[in-house]
Amino acid sequence: KEDYETLKSGKPEGEPIVFMDAVHPTMATKLSYGWIRKGEDKLINTTGSRTRFNIIGGIELGKLAEAVTAQYERINQESVVDFLVKLKAQHSKAKRIHLILDGAAYHRADSVKEKAKELKIELHYLPPYSPNLTPIERLWKVMNEHIRNNEYFASAKEFRERINYFFDVKLPEIADTLTSRITDNFQTLTSAI
Secondary structure, eight states: OHHHHHHHHHSOTTOOEEEEEEEOOBSSOBOOOOOOOTTOOOOOOOOOOOOBOEEEEEEOTTOGGGOEEEEESSOSHHHHHHHHHHHHHHTTTOSOEEEEEOOOGGGSOHHHHHHHHHTTEEEEEOOTTOGGGOTHHHHHHHHIIIIIBTOOOSSHHHHHHHHHHIIIIIHHHHGGGGTTTSSSOOOOOOOOO
16 A cells, blocks of 8 residues: 555656456346345346456546446456557556556566556556455446346347446446545555564
């Protein structure tokens, strides 16, 4: 957290801080809550489909409506390199982009580091096992609340359309309402030792 605070307060104007992560939503029905009268049965449409989509996203706090997302066949160093190009296009006027991401092997690949350097994207890796330090995890939760929780998808096409709708239409509509929920108010723990 101290490093982030130093970065945040010390970076020049016009150098955005972007939080990046991948998510893999599945088409399977995700039951999150329900109300059923005692003694009654409730039939719920479900699918056994394991169809999943692979999405890489990047957000700049305070500008959630401008989130950069892309879907890929698989997440690997090639898809990350492609995403860096898309991210740079979104922030084409930035002298440098500060990208905060986890330490997945494909994020640390030489091809990713080389492309980041070429695009003037400075990579800042999170400590291991620290999803609480990246606000984009909260965006994934919001995505699930709006498109997956308690929803049945009859086809992969319908599922993909719903995901695209969330990022293209719904997120820009609700972005202003998420500013108190998707923040850099991180919870960190201090060692007792």
